[in-house]
Amino acid sequence: MLTTLTARLIAATSLIAISSAAMAAEVNVYSSRHYDSDDALYEEFTKQTGITVNRIEGKADELIARLEAEGDNSPADVLITVDAGRMARAEEAGVLQAYDSDVVDNAVPSHLRHPDDLWFGVSQRARIIFYDKERVENPPRTYEALADPEYKGQICIRSSSNVYNQSLLASIIEADGADAAKEWAQGVVDNMARAPQGGDTDQLRGLVSGECDIAVANHYYFLRGFDSDVEGLSAKIDSIGWVWPNQSGRGAHLNLTAAAMAKSSPNPEEALALLEFLTGEYAQYHFANQNNEYPAVPGVGLDADTARLGFFVPDTSTPTASFSANAKQAQEIFNAVNWQ
Numbered sequence: 001m002l003t004t005l006t007a008r009l010i011a012a013t014s015l016i017a018i019s020s021a022a023m024a025a026e027v028n029v030y031s032s033r034h035y036d037s038d039d040a041l042y043e044e045f046t047k048q049t050g051i052t053v054n055r056i057e058g059k060a061d062e063l064i065a066r067l068e069a070e071g072d073n074s075p076a077d078v079l080i081t082v083d084a085g086r087m088a089r090a091e092e093a094g095v096l097q098a099y100d101s102d103v104v105d106n107a108v109p110s111h112l113r114h115p116d117d118l119w120f121g122v123s124q125r126a127r128i129i130f131y132d133k134e135r136v137e138n139p140p141r142t143y144e145a146l147a148d149p150e151y152k153g154q155i156c157i158r159s160s161s162n163v164y165n166q167s168l169l170a171s172i173i174e175a176d177g178a179d180a181a182k183e184w185a186q187g188v189v190d191n192m193a194r195a196p197q198g199g200d201t202d203q204l205r206g207l208v209s210g211e212c213d214i215a216v217a218n219h220y221y222f223l224r225g226f227d228s229d230v231e232g233l234s235a236k237i238d239s240i241g242w243v244w245p246n247q248s249g250r251g252a253h254l255n256l257t258a259a260a261m262a263k264s265s266p267n268p269e270e271a272l273a274l275l276e277f278l279t280g281e282y283a284q285y286h287f288a289n290q291n292n293e294y295p296a297v298p299g300v301g302l303d304a305d306t307a308r309l310g311f312f313v314p315d316t317s318t319p320t321a322s323f324s325a326n327a328k329q330a331q332e333i334f335n336a337v338n339w340q
């Protein structure tokens with residue numbers, strides 16, 4: 001009898017040991033951002049907290065569809081996307097839940113957060129104006145000026161299906177109103193040097209090849225041309241100038257790499273720990289600088305490569321959440337003016 005009891009006790013004790021091993025702290029991240037250098041950041045998080053990070057990478061829309069399909073059984077704890085517009089889709093799909101964290105809300109300025117804490121910005125990317133220094137004497141100084149007839153046949157910008165452009169137009173809707181935004185979009189279409197094609201790097205290559213005089217691109221694609229040997233760009237990168245737009249007005253349009261808590265997070269405490277870690281100084285510095293992005297948290301430094309484009313006034317008056325709120329209207333305007 002005693003032996004049986006002891007045996008049961010031993011069995012019970014080892015069961016506890018097994019289950020606590022199986023429940024070792026972990027957090028599952030669905031991420032549309034995939035840079036090898038992020039590994040070191042997640043390793044640092046594990047070192048500090050003992051929480052293992054499992055990453056599943058994919059395109060944002062695929063990850064959101066996967067979250068939807070998995071529903072309540074989804075293993076996802078955290079979602080990371082590289083555009084606030086994508087977070088709008090996640091919100092619409094109902095796959096997010098509000099995080100509850102004073103740490104995050106105190107660190108990240110309110111215009112870079114969802115009003116109900118469904119997501120927040122981890123790093124910022126600017127969409128700005130580039131130009132050929134020899135051919136363009138008087139580059140556009142504002143986004144609005146891109147529609148000026150003075151620049152007819154000179155502008156390269158990618159297609160309207162691109163979420164970066166959707167967010168840019170959404171911000172113009174917010175700042176100038178829908179009617180003015182539509183006129184603007186029409187003006188830009190009229191000024192295009194060619195039908196939209198390729199990604200942001202291709203717009204910059206167009207400056208080098210001479211097809212375009214003025215191009216719109218996210219700032220880090222240009223900086224990559226200094227960091228590494230980008231075909232069709234790096235060799236002649238010194239011929240390209242840049243403009244921080246709207247510097248005497250609302251400031252430059254910045255989008256976000258954003259993080260959120262997944263609706264059915266099975267590890268909400270660990271998820272919160274990771275979200276808070278991402279707003280800390282160490283993570284802010286590394287997460288932003290390794291892609292030449294700007295930190296979301298004020299006061300965090302830049303490395304020399306990221307600082308190359310100098311000081312600028314960011315648009316802090318147009319909430320990032322309006323990019324998602326105006327996304328549909330932006331698409332309607334793009335269709336109406338035939339922006340391919």
Ligand code: FE
Binds near residue numbers: 218
């Ligand atoms: Fe990008």
